[in-house]
Amino acid sequence: MSQAVARLFPLVPGAKVPNDWYDAAVPSNIEAGRNTLVDSSFCFKNYQSILPVGFKVGNNVTLWRTSIATEERGMIEIGDDCYIANASLVAARSILIGSRVFIAGGATIVDSDFHPVDPAARLADTIALSPAGDRSTRPPIETRPVIIEDDVWIGYNATILKGVRVGRGAVVSPGSLVLRDIDPGVTVAGNPAAPVTGAPS
Amino acid sequence: MTIPLGLEHDWYPGSVPSNVSLGRNVYIDTTYAFAAFHSGMEPALTLGESAGAYIRSSFIVGPRGRVRVGAYTIINGSYIVCERKVDIGAHCLFAWGTFITDSWPASSQSAESRTAAVVAASRHPARPFPETGGRPVTIEDNVWVGFDSVILPGVTLGRGCIVGSRTIVDVDVPPYAVVVGNPQRVVRVLHPTDDEAARQNAMKHLRADRP
Numbered sequence: 001m002s003q004a005v006a007r008l009f010p011l012v013p014g015a016k017v018p019n020d021w022y023d024a025a026v027p028s029n030i031e032a033g034r035n036t037l038v039d040s041s042f043c044f045k046n047y048q049s050i051l052p053v054g055f056k057v058g059n060n061v062t063l064w065r066t067s068i069a070t071e072e073r074g075m076i077e078i079g080d081d082c083y084i085a086n087a088s089l090v091a092a093r094s095i096l097i098g099s100r101v102f103i104a105g106g107a108t109i110v111d112s113d114f115h116p117v118d119p120a121a122r123l124a125d126t127i128a129l130s131p132a133g134d135r136s137t138r139p140p141i142e143t144r145p146v147i148i149e150d151d152v153w154i155g156y157n158a159t160i161l162k163g164v165r166v167g168r169g170a171v172v173s174p175g176s177l178v179l180r181d182i183d184p185g186v187t188v189a190g191n192p193a194a195p196v197t198g199a200p201s
Numbered sequence: 202m203t204i205p206l207g208l209e210h211d212w213y214p215g216s217v218p219s220n221v222s223l224g225r226n227v228y229i230d231t232t233y234a235f236a237a238f239h240s241g242m243e244p245a246l247t248l249g250e251s252a253g254a255y256i257r258s259s260f261i262v263g264p265r266g267r268v269r270v271g272a273y274t275i276i277n278g279s280y281i282v283c284e285r286k287v288d289i290g291a292h293c294l295f296a297w298g299t300f301i302t303d304s305w306p307a308s309s310q311s312a313e314s315r316t317a318a319v320v321a322a323s324r325h326p327a328r329p330f331p332e333t334g335g336r337p338v339t340i341e342d343n344v345w346v347g348f349d350s351v352i353l354p355g356v357t358l359g360r361g362c363i364v365g366s367r368t369i370v371d372v373d374v375p376p377y378a379v380v381v382g383n384p385q386r387v388v389r390v391l392h393p394t395d396d397e398a399a400r401q402n403a404m405k406h407l408r409a410d411r412p
Contacts, residue, residue, distance in 0.1 A: 108348070108366075115294055115345060119361040119377065119395035123343045124403030126273045126292040130251035131206050131226045137406035159349075159367055177367050177381075191367055191383045 008037035017041050033059035049074050093143040098150035106157035112143040205229040224250035237261040284335035290342035298349040305354055306333035343395050
């Protein structure tokens with residue numbers, strides 16, 4: 001007989017998630033508050049932080065099919081009561097998310113471009129990353145912290161790029177690509193994203 | 202034939218098609234990359250030395266399609282959809298969710314012929330999509346395309362250019378230009394620093410114990 005199976009389980013550092021389809025444990029170098037739930041350790045497939053704490057999350061947070069991806073020196077910090085569904089958070093250094101933030105499916109937040117812009121450095125990066133390459137010889141890559149303030153809503157397939165601060169209570173419409181800071185309370189849309197004027201959405 | 206690196210733990214019960222030509226040290230995550238590979242050309246796909254097809258990268262290639270991927274190019278979860286010809290140079294970077302296609306009939310065909318194509322495909326037991334008059338895509342060396350972008354038929358991306366994330370490209374991009382947005386616009390032009398001396402210098406850093 002089938003029975004109802006809970007979809008979400010408490011996020012416990014270093015522990016396996018019950019009934020997990022993905023055969024790995026949650027990383028131990030994280031901190032999680034009370035009643036913060038996760039669906040699978042697959043959320044941490046690309047978590048590579050070697051910091052003492054590379055992921056810090058508050059109370060009552062929901063992480064469902066979300067990629068908490070960090071590079072070795074990456075840190076992601078999330079406040080309380082955030083709901084993050086099917087999004088990707090990719091930190092080379094720092095992504096800071098406040099409380100009561102909603103992030104919808106397909107959204108991507110990154111604090112780096114992952115490769116250099118300069119053509120010669122970029123070509124060298126393809127060689128360092130190749131199967132025969134030495135990753136320790138990768139050229140330096142610029143990172144700029146991302147800050148998402150409290151009460152922000154981020155829509156489906158939206159993209160927040162490096163160095164952006166999204167002000168308190170702002171709304172990022174679905175499909176937006178955000179390159180610049182968003183003032184508190186403002187709704188943006190488009191690629192590149194710009195403030196929406198007229199009726200509030 | 203050469204066995205690519207990376208298939209030791211392949212979860213997909215497939216194989217590398219015999220008309221795929223592999224250079225030395227090519228990496229392929231999974232043979233799922235070839236689940237929609239129908240080309241009968243010889244060779245149909247060429248992957249140059251140390252090129253890689255990572256995570257969900259897929260080569261969706263029709264019966265007469267030919268794809269070339271140059272040396273040291275990284276395809277990191279992108280989809281190459283080819284009816285006739287997609288030619289990609291060396292040292293390129295393609296991020297996740299990006300589509301590179303020589304066939305998007307809605308932009309070049311009448312509504313009637315589009316409809317005829319989809320109806321014909323829908324009634325065939327094996328669901329092959331008919332050819333729709335693809336226009337070749339050419340991507341020169343050292344091009345970087347960010348995630349979730351779309352490179353449309355007939356486009357040439359010039360050497361060293363950058364296509365930003367979630368950009369839709371339907372016209373040629375000049376060498377060393379940086380384009381972003383939908384539709385794309387040029388936001389800056391880079392200094393062409395990637396000469397042969399720079400490449401040779403970077404090649405010195407290859408591991409001595411490389412496979």
